[in-house]
Amino acid sequence: MSKSNINRRKSHTVQVGKVSIGGSSPIVIQSMTDTNTSDIEKTVDQIIQLADAGSEIVRVTVNDSEAIKSIPYIKDKLFHSNVTVPLVGDFHFNGHILLDKYYKEAAYLDKFRINPGNVGKKNKKDKNFTTMIEAACKLDKPVRIGVNWGSLDQELLASKLDLNNKSKSPKSLDEIMCDTVISSALENAKLAESLGMHKSKIIISCKLSKVNMLIDVYRKIAKLCEYPLHLGLTEAGSNERGVVYSSCALGPLLLDGIGDTIRVSLTTDINGERTKEVEISKLILQSFGIRYFLPDVTSCPGCGRTSSDYFQKLAFDIDQYIKKNMPLWKKNYPGVENLKISVMGCIVNGPGESKHADIGISLPGRGENPTAPVYIDGEKKLTLKGDNITGDFKKILLEYIDNKYK
Numbered sequence: 001m002s003k004s005n006i007n008r009r010k011s012h013t014v015q016v017g018k019v020s021i022g023g024s025s026p027i028v029i030q031s032m033t034d035t036n037t038s039d040i041e042k043t044v045d046q047i048i049q050l051a052d053a054g055s056e057i058v059r060v061t062v063n064d065s066e067a068i069k070s071i072p073y074i075k076d077k078l079f080h081s082n083v084t085v086p087l088v089g090d091f092h093f094n095g096h097i098l099l100d101k102y103y104k105e106a107a108y109l110d111k112f113r114i115n116p117g118n119v120g121k122k123n124k125k126d127k128n129f130t131t132m133i134e135a136a137c138k139l140d141k142p143v144r145i146g147v148n149w150g151s152l153d154q155e156l157l158a159s160k161l162d163l164n165n166k167s168k169s170p171k172s173l174d175e176i177m178c179d180t181v182i183s184s185a186l187e188n189a190k191l192a193e194s195l196g197m198h199k200s201k202i203i204i205s206c207k208l209s210k211v212n213m214l215i216d217v218y219r220k221i222a223k224l225c226e227y228p229l230h231l232g233l234t235e236a237g238s239n240e241r242g243v244v245y246s247s248c249a250l251g252p253l254l255l256d257g258i259g260d261t262i263r264v265s266l267t268t269d270i271n272g273e274r275t276k277e278v279e280i281s282k283l284i285l286q287s288f289g290i291r292y293f294l295p296d297v298t299s300c301p302g303c304g305r306t307s308s309d310y311f312q313k314l315a316f317d318i319d320q321y322i323k324k325n326m327p328l329w330k331k332n333y334p335g336v337e338n339l340k341i342s343v344m345g346c347i348v349n350g351p352g353e354s355k356h357a358d359i360g361i362s363l364p365g366r367g368e369n370p371t372a373p374v375y376i377d378g379e380k381k382l383t384l385k386g387d388n389i390t391g392d393f394k395k396i397l398l399e400y401i402d403n404k405y406k
């Protein structure tokens with residue numbers, strides 16, 4: 001399978017629990033719970049679900065004293081479930097109070113997320129920020145300086161707008177907004193360093209919900225610092241919108257080598273799976289050959305040449321078969337995630353596409369001989385026919401995996 005030849009932007013390495021972010025470390029997938037953190041059972045359950053789905057870091061909101069007091073219990077329950085995923089505390093508005101008062105509980109977190117737009121106003125802003133950074137330094141915790149344009153530092157924005165109004169060639173409001181997001185992140189990172197935090201403890205994010213602006217901001221900030229960058233389109237929305245907008249936002253940046261950790265922020269459907277955002281993150285990285293998580297199934301869309309829905313059923317069935325077996329295969333067949341499978345609907349592109357895969361099948365189209373040639377490592381090895389093509393193909397697939405990855 002083709003590997004990515006993307007040159008990653010140079011950055012420091014930041015250690016978050018047992019996970020490294022930045023430098024030459026693989027791009028890390030992370031997610032966030034949507035439970036009330038003080039509901040310990042529900043929060044632990046969701047953290048485990050996210051970690052099982054492949055989230056390598058999980059963030060929880062720490063919005064009040066009950067939430068922060070729950071953290072040691074959450075960590076303890078995770079420990080007893082053998083879940084070691086690093087836990088990040090998301091602080092807004094009262095983070096300085098919580099980190100000061102519940103210092104011991106905060107020690108159970110692996111990283112703090114600080115939003116510089118929400119730490120306070122006027123003279124309290126730097127004071128509160130200082131309290132949080134000092135707590136992180138004393139506890140030897142890394143921080144993410146996480147700017148979000150929805151909670152942007154309004155004083156900084158006003159001063160930039162003021163300067164812009166006096167300029168002979170004023171910029172647009174969007175440009176000023178982007179400049180302010182970048183300044184807020186970098187100025188606060190520098191402030192953290194001046195307070196004694198080592199640069200290898202700082203990660204930056206600059207989140208916006210407009211795709212073009214997000215790309216622009218990250219391309220600019222990537223040139224201005226060597227802090228690892230956490231990528232994500234904020235408030236991406238739900239369903240297709242969230243998936244498509246996030247993919248379009250992250251794709252160009254990842255291709256530019258920008259981004260050390262990613263989060264896809266999807267609005268979860270009612271009764272929907274929170275883990276969907278982790279699955280999408282994995283697919284985005286896999287689509288560029290940056291990381292591989294499960295065998296790739298290439299299948300054509302089907303068209304008037306496909307004689308029945310058998311082909312769609314086979315493609316769907318193979319997909320489900322892989323997902324179901326992956327937990328076991330991961331243990332028994334190291335490297336199986338690199339496998340490339342092709343399921344095609346007819347002779348037009350079927351044999352060609354199947355030859356590009358490790359193992360591929362081309363089903364008979366309308367009017368074609370009712371047989372399904374199977375290609376292995378680029379060569380036609382056998383032909384399937386009859387009522388059990390799906391079962392036969394799964395058997396061949398498993399044999400191939402067993403031979404190649406055992």
Ligand code: SF4
Binds near residue numbers: 300304346
């Ligand atoms: S491979 Fe055949 S069935 Fe699939 S889309 Fe192309 S022409 Fe249609």
